Amino acid sequence: MAVVAVDQQHGPARRSARRQGQHHLQSLVFLVPGAVLLLAIVIWPAIATIRYSFYNATATKAVGLSNYKSLFSTADTLIAFRNNVIWVLVFPFIVTVIGLVFAVLSEHIRWATAFKIVIFLPIVFSVTASSLVFTQIFQLDPHVGVMNAIVQTVEDYFHPPGAYPLSAGQTAASLATSGVVAGPNGTLESGLEVRAGGTVRMGLTGVNPDTLTVLGARPARLPTPSAGAVTGLVWRDFSVSNPSNVSGVLPGEDGFPNLHLALLRSDGSIAATTTTDAFGRFIFSNVGAGPFHIQIQASNFTQGFSGTFWLGPQSLTPTSSLSQTAQALLSVPLIDISMILAYLWIWAGFTMVIVAAGLAALDREAQEAAHVDGATEWQTFRRVTIPMLAPVLTVVFVTMVINVLKIFDIVVNLGIDTSQPGGQSSTLASDVYYLGFGGGVHTGLASALAVMLFILVLPAMLFNLKRISGK
């Protein structure tokens, strides 16, 4: 009361100045809890990190700038930096566009909320769980991984595997044993020539007996020669009890059924074709004068689809002939793309919901005016809606840029090995994690990397903020 009386004495100007002082103080007090927490838990460790970046691996000895020097001189950092660049160039743009498309289209359906829930659901899962789901999806084995199962179905339709597909790294030539030599273009040929009435014995190894069993193979049997015909046997020339015996047809050695053969004239042209029976026997009837060679066609050995290594480090750009530095900078490993796909699945819902909110807030009068003026839906969208959404789109975009510069959790979970420092999918933040906490701890280097991360993110932050403060 006395205060008021005094103020009344001094007039309204004085009174409002004092009030201002009180408000000033009160609103400053509001800062205290946040400031205390941030200083203790965030700012103090950040400063400690900057300090450690000038120390050695166990943070016991100051080493000046040497951590930064080694950062800039090893290929590891270049690789991490390149991956961050790939992420920044690809992900924010696509996720924003997807969010926009979903937000706009979902306005036209009655089940918009259900749709939004489906798209937003991935964020509710932990990144670890989502990464495991995608590890399964990207599995190499087509029996387990969905992606490769789909690709295999398509591939095998267009390029069906042969009856005896080669295993990885195996050549048809390596199958040749007795009486067989390698032919051109992945074929095999009989070593000796044969004429009408003759018999050829062609021994092959390198094929699993179970494969033969599945095809109905029976123990190999020599065919009886037939006048005017060329007969022969193709059999598995490997005996368990006598592994070194080559060329004898021993008991326990099965014939090769369903093998496509061709009768070659001496000029290499094909006179006839046939297939072996369950005992491995074949016959070319009514052949002319020889001499002939028997050809085992390459199509028998066509490999099936073995799976794309989606989480692998192979580069989509042809960089294998370049120098190490150039490779580090210019490769685009397939695993990056796979990870970006997984990350899109997780984050598209976020951008969609924000853009949807922005859409909902739009003043529709501008669009109605455009329609009245005769613009089509697409023109209205492009010339009116999008510019009005520009602030929201920019914000979403830049937000995702920052998110992606710090990208770490999915990198570490979706390709544990390729994300190790120096690995093809590593990023700056994953390097910080491994060097700071992984198997080989180097506190100094990890801190220097973290500082570099701080510095890189700042421009994006400042740009974001300028746009906002400017409004």
Add this chain to the structure above:
Amino acid sequence: MTTTPVVTTPLVVQEAQGPGRGLSLLKRLRPSRLIVNIVLGAIALFWLVPSLSMMIISFRPAGLFELSGWWKVFTAPSQLTFQNYKELFTGGSSTVLGGGVPSGLAPGSVLDALRTSLEISIPATFLVTAIASLTAYSIVFGRWRGRNAVFLTIVGLMVVPLQVALIPVASLYKDMGSAFGWNPFGTITGVVIFHVAFGLPFGVFLMRNFYTGIPTALIEAGRIDGAGEWTLFRRVVIPLGIAAAASLAIFQFIWVWNDLLVALVFLGGDPHVPLTLFLYDQERTLAANFWIVSTGSMVSIVVPLIVFLAFQRHFVRGMLAGAVK
């Protein structure tokens, strides 16, 4: 989930429009409405596949996981079983789970883990929302110099990865123990404090950008009428900012609920562990036994999903700045 800054620009707004008004424009589009429905339906189905796979794997016997793809279940529905869930909750004597899981609410059981997760997530969410709102209020409506600089600094802190803070904060907690006799390391409070601090930069960013949509005139009028800052905050800003607070709460809740690293490092040997740690303990050391992860994930998403659904109306509106009249 790494927190990301979300900015709501003060768009020119009348009342929040909602799809109702816009649809009048679209009546002309009826033929393409069918196409949109088909396209979005296809996208939704395709989007559901990974989530669906997790769900299906959790309902398939554990041993089948490595033998055949989960889509085989559509041709052999008899594969579906509740076995994995039963084992997770009762810890049976199976070959696929780890040490026997206590039942009921005993420490180390699933229900206890759920409770511990709530004990961490709810305070962390509430505190972040409250403190971020207070801080944002001060930045937007305060009358002190340097507000923008403080705001930029706080937002700039978003780039600090939380890994670098684990050990410094641990030693800070220890120093607190020597100085004040209370060492938060190993306590749930210590975990909550950590989460609140790291949620603040994003929280302040969001709330501040929302608050800029509230006309300062409103606050000024209140001040002239003699109201103190606290009253203004409570009576004017909070009600207007409920929507933004709800959106912040959802993000914060999900992020804290799914956290593993902070709990692992700060909860030491506490027998009460949150759900993330509980599931982590069930996995094999070398390779994730995926059926446990998928079963655990199904259990784990229930609560955040409820939170999301409950707040989701506010969430959409919360991203708008200033639906104020």
Add this chain to the structure above:
Amino acid sequence: MRPTLRGGGNTMSQARAVLSVSGRHKLFSVAALAGLLALAASMVPAGVSTASPALGHIGGSVSLWAEWTGPEQRDFQAVLSPFESETGVTINYSSKGSNMDTAIDAAVAGGAPPQVALVPDPGTLLTLAKKGAIEPLAPVIGSEASDYGAAWNNLVTYNGKLYGVWFKGANKNTIWYNPAEFAMAGLKSTPTTWQQLLADAATLKRAGVTPFSLCTDIGWPVADLWQNVYLKTAGATDYDALAAHNIPWTGPTVTTAFDTLAQLVGQPSYLLGGTKGSLSNSYPTCADKVFPKPGTMPQAAMVIEADFVVNEIVGNSANYTAGTIGAGGKKCTANPADTPCYDFFPFPAPAADQMNNSAIQGSGDVAMLFKPTAAAKAVVKYLGSPEAGAIWAHLGGFASPNKMVPLTSYPDPVTEADASELQHATGFVFSLDDLQGSWEPSLWQDMLNFVKNPSATNIASIQKTMQAQATAAMGH
């Protein structure tokens, strides 16, 4: 990344039936206590006393951290239970998985470390010893220290004092093969020299069996493999010198090791899936390709892995019998639904280096003491005793470096042979990559690089890179 063992074996179900009642580490009723003591007595082989006289009632609780989760955790708790019931000590076990280092660092910084911890990395232990965070163990374990070979103890000695007691060992000197697949190729015996191994691989290939399922999607299995080759070609002395970086990575012994391994790795047709397949073959799936679950057939004959692979094998099916004769005396079959088998042979040295055959590479988990309370000290002493090791040994999937753990504790002759190798190795060396500190992940990357391209030029370039990385990390 540190691999650990997982429980397995026929006696498991018995142990499980009793122990599932106890859950983690809770108090027992008197009846259950008696029953448990009886079980513990029956599990420890005759000739070893069930409790050393020093163990009376102690009481109190001990916080213990290790990295075992899931099934390994259950086996470890079987080890702890008899101790708990005898001494009345409650052991609060907490698993940190692969985040052990971070958790310990933060806990030490936070002033609340566990009382006892087991780590797979002697480097961690030595760092903690240097910081003064852990206690010297000579007064705690007394004469038990002599139960371990000098090589093991030296790894955890700092400034002349012993700071760790080994509990669990892993023998990395093993190549596991499916006897049925070998029989399919007519191989009657296992190779004793490197050259014979390659010849056998060629025979397998001719028979249509893929020789190796390499687990090389990540670095540490390749490193283990390379380290075996280096040990067998250069010997234990050079190995230790290389581990300490007293000889350079560009030296001729290193080149020899790379060239030798290239004879295997450079043959894509010997590897399941070729080079690409190997690079996407992760553990334990790579082991499952040789020892599959019922429902699929083996796709390769050998997997080069440490002895902890047994956990995976036995976990795939109870049909697997250790040795070269299937269950019920029948022949080993390839079909796991029938009578499949598993066995190992020691990693072979080249014919010219046969004296290195008794040099063994291994790793293990070592226990250390943070707070010397009476209860914690008793726990550490117990872990270093043969009784503790014998319990897990009996459950399978475990090999103890403790020379006093009787070989009869092991459930089958194969595990016995494996543990025997470990206990009696004349030149024992620890896994080299785990001793490299901060450049271990880079080492792994370099090894993967080698697998991708084992040509001579690439080898030379990799050696140069490794030399630079080692120098930067180790300071010399």
